[in-house]
Amino acid sequence: MNDLKELVAIPLREKIPHFSGRLDGILIIDWFKQAKRVAKGGNWSKEQMKRYFPERFLESALSFQENLDDPDNPESVTEYNEWKDLIIKEFKDPSENQISKNELSEIKQKANERVRDFRARLEKLFAKVYNEKLFHSTNEDMTVIRNDILKNAFELGLKGELLPGYEKRVPVNADYPTCVATATEVEKVTAGRKKF
Structure with a gap:
């Protein structure tokens, strides 16, 4: 059953817009709303959202995510809500x-x-x-x-x-x-x- 869910998630991930982290692009709050809408349609768990959402990151957002994923990072984040808060804090327009x-x-x-x-x-x-x-x-x-x-x-x-x-x-x-x-x-x- 999980394999089937993973297979169904592949085309859904493509519906999530890209997020670059640039100030002239989509706002992080709006990006999360759109991404969550797709996740809700696919009935994704928080673990799946944490795994799939970063696949749509580009530029500085991708760089920030790579830093979070670095095995040498002493503050690794495993929980979705904590990860989401870090992303929003980093990319929220003041x-x-x-x-x-x-x-x-x-x-x-x-x-x-x-x-x-x-x-x-x-x-x-x-x-x-x-x-x-x-x-x-x-x-x-x-x-x-x-x-x-x-x-x-x-x-x-x-x-x-x-x-x-x-x-x-x-x-x-x-x-x-x-x-x-x-x-x-x-x-x-x-x-x-x-x-x-």
């Missing part, structure tokens, strides 16, 4: 990160967007800017940083019709999950009033 930080500070809840959808969009953008590790970290200091950033962005982006009820109910020192829960309650009350 201006892209600043643009995303600006988006995070200016994010607004859309007129017909529910609180839960706004929260999901906010958290996805946060993970893009600061990486998944910080988003899922259980470290106390990282949790405080994450909470402050998300809480500020959430409160600044909340739509105007929810603000009066939200500001009356939210505790002064509320953490981010409490802010979201409070806004969700206010949204339910506001939606109930609109029905009558």
Whole structure:
């Protein structure tokens, strides 16, 4: 069965775009999205993604991968997520990160967007800017940083019709999950009033 999967993967690998690592080429985040789409279609495991994705590297990306694969490299990477984070860190355009930080500070809840959808969009953008590790970290200091950033962005982006009820109910020192829960309650009350 594994041999058959490997055989089927050969033409699929060709659908993954090349990545050179140049600033004027495709962004690394976009490249990973396209590559993962192909991998999902082939039902690849993370081990297969780590093995096949680098086959599409060129120029500086290929050179960086060869350095990672070097048997003399003291920091060999065997796990897919760790490898992916290293690749993104190496090739992420610095201006892209600043643009995303600006988006995070200016994010607004859309007129017909529910609180839960706004929260999901906010958290996805946060993970893009600061990486998944910080988003899922259980470290106390990282949790405080994450909470402050998300809480500020959430409160600044909340739509105007929810603000009066939200500001009356939210505790002064509320953490981010409490802010979201409070806004969700206010949204339910506001939606109930609109029905009558």
